[in-house]
Amino acid sequence: LKDNIRLACQVKVKADIGIEIPEDLFNVKQFKATVKSIKDVTYDIKEVLFDLGGETVDFEAGKYIQLVIPPYNKIKGSTQRAYSMSSRPSSHNQIEVLVRLVPGGIATSYVHEHLKEGDKMDLVGPFGDFRRTKSDSIMLCVAGGSGMAPFKSMLYDMLETGETNREVWYFFGARTTKDMFYMDQMKALEKKLPNFHFVPALSEPQEGDGWDGPTGLITDVLDRYLKEEINSGNKVLEGYLCGSPGMIGACNKVMNDNGVTQNNVYYDKFA
CATH class of the missing domain: 3.40.50.80 (Nucleotide-binding domain of ferredoxin-NADP reductase (FNR) module)
Incomplete structure (x- = not known):
């Protein structure tokens, strides 16, 4: 309150409650990644490969990662955007994403117009529950x-x-x-x-x-x-x-x- 901030949405707890945190969230990390390569796969889609240095990522195919877009031009604060990972789960020290240019998009404009090979970028993840079932369907x-x-x-x-x-x-x-x-x-x-x-x-x-x-x-x-x-x-x-x-x-x-x-x-x- 001293900072003139309050939580607008609140629930009063009247009895004991149990909180279950999905196990996948314990695998979420923030990575300090380096852009290893950027390739144009079409006129409006770039394949971006990040190197995680000495860090590793464990994920199931289908998950997504958050790209942390730094301030640029008129964008004053950092922004996070989600992108499905196109890399193989076996490539533990790399993350690959496909970024399609959306006119006016904060993240897509940054990736297409400003991001260069060798740049540093923060990544957060993995997240999501999109995955194939373990069946013969x-x-x-x-x-x-x-x-x-x-x-x-x-x-x-x-x-x-x-x-x-x-x-x-x-x-x-x-x-x-x-x-x-x-x-x-x-x-x-x-x-x-x-x-x-x-x-x-x-x-x-x-x-x-x-x-x-x-x-x-x-x-x-x-x-x-x-x-x-x-x-x-x-x-x-x-x-x-x-x-x-x-x-x-x-x-x-x-x-x-x-x-x-x-x-x-x-x-x-x-x-």
Whole structure:
């Protein structure tokens, strides 16, 4: 009160209470990281690799990290923004993220316009509960743009941990070929993971692109494959979604309409 600050939201405790702290939070750390590399994977998405020096990070594929953006230009205070990790969990001394430029975005503008290789940056994490289940259920993964991050991490983790027989369908939507990336990596994974199927699709293919893959909204492509291509047999179908709230909602409906129960749909929703 002497600092003219008070907690506005309060609850009076009238009986004994128990407080349960999720075990994952005990793994959260603040890292003093160094930018090892910055690569343009598309015209508006950068792959940023951080080196943690002598520190290590333990996380499950699908988790996210908070980037601490320092003050710059008219931004007076530090800001934290969450980004799914695209790195492999086995790379304990490195963290990789994909950052798509959002006009006017505090963090994305800093990363795209100011961050350089060799710069120092604070990272906080890992956080989140987006992860694959430990089962033999068929995974239906859907993403677009920087939503690639958690699925890249999951797929390489599956390869490295020997989870090579699980059936995975990964639907990746983009407008044109210039929005596509990691195509060679995904095709290489298809050869190493016998039951992995990568389905990239363009909603606005351009003349001269030479695109001969699926076209249309990724929800329409997903719907067609669920009706015509994917034979689940007696296996459970699980949905894994990463993208905007609109995309999540639309994909959720398609999956529900095709027999994927709501309790088997998991998502990482962009704010």
